[in-house]
Amino acid sequence: MKFLKLLTVFLLISFQGLAQPQGKDSTLVSRHRPGIFWYYTGWRPARPGKLRKYDRLIIDVTYNQLMNSGSIRSNPWRSFGCNINTMWDIPITNGNTVSFGIGLAYKYQKTGPKGLFFADSTNSFTSYYPDSSYTDYRKNTFGNHILALPIEFRFRSPKWQHVKVHIGGSIGYRLQTFQKVWPEHQHAIKDKSLPDRNPLVYGVHMRVGIRNWALFADYTLAPQFKSSKSEQISALAFGVSLSIF
Structure with a gap:
């Protein structure tokens, strides 16, 4: 809930910058600051003619889907996650119409597959069982905490x-894989012991938007589990990005 309240504040403040100042030519450089710290330059004013840098702190709010060729069913509405990206914007052209971005990101992926993951009897690989096999729980979630190094052309x-x-x-590196289950009339049980979690994470992403807003898509190419006997899944995420400054 705290995250949702903070996100609401960010959205409200950012919407204040959507309108061009009255009477100004849209082709002129504006002193109006859209979003939080959009033109923040530190303690001192920016030097005349200094290139504007963009998209240095980006929050992605995503809907996540597990992708596989087997029996995993569609995720419910609660399959939301978020990414927090701190980036360096490195201009390549004089007007900063082309730049190179590199930084550090934290990714929280959460899905709600209609089934559960279990380790095999030897605790060496992970299998998936759909709801038809286990019906004594109210809901479940499955997800990852990831630390990653994003690189992008802008x-x-x-x-x-x-x-x-x-x-x-x-x-990046998969810090933790978790599964959380809410049995009937009991407290939630969190399992972090699935045996063959793949620590290596890599994937591709894209943003398309206007100024500090964009549509976002990310596909994780690395499989979730290492063993060839495990359920072969990866994650697809899509949503909205907000650039704070």
Whole structure:
């Protein structure tokens, strides 16, 4: 709930910057600051002619889906997650219409598959059983905590209210894989012991948007589990990105 309240505050403040100041030509450089810290330059004013840098703190709010060729069913509405990206924006062109982004990201992936994951009797691989096999629980979630290094090429139009496209990928480490189950009339049980969690994570992503808003998509190419006997799954996420500054 705290995260949702903070996100609501960010959205309300950012919407204040959607309108161009009255009477100003949209082709001129504006002193109006859209979003939080959009043109933040530190304790001192920016030097005249200094290139504007964008998309240095990005929050992605995502809906997540497990992808496989087997029996995993569609996820319910609660399959939401978020990414927090701190990035360096490195201009390549004079007007910063093309730049290179690199940074550090935390990813929280949460899904709600209609079934449960179990380790085999030798505790060496992970199998998936659909709801038809186990019905004595109210709901369940499955997810990951990930630390990653995102790298992307950024293309944007020259105007203040610019259109942007980010194309990139990331590589990182899966800090934790968890499964949480709510049995009938009991407290939730969290399991972090699935045996063959794949610690290596890599994937591709893309953002397309206007100024500090964008649509976001991310596909994890690395499989969730290492063993060839395990359920072969990966994650697809799509949602909305907000650039704080």
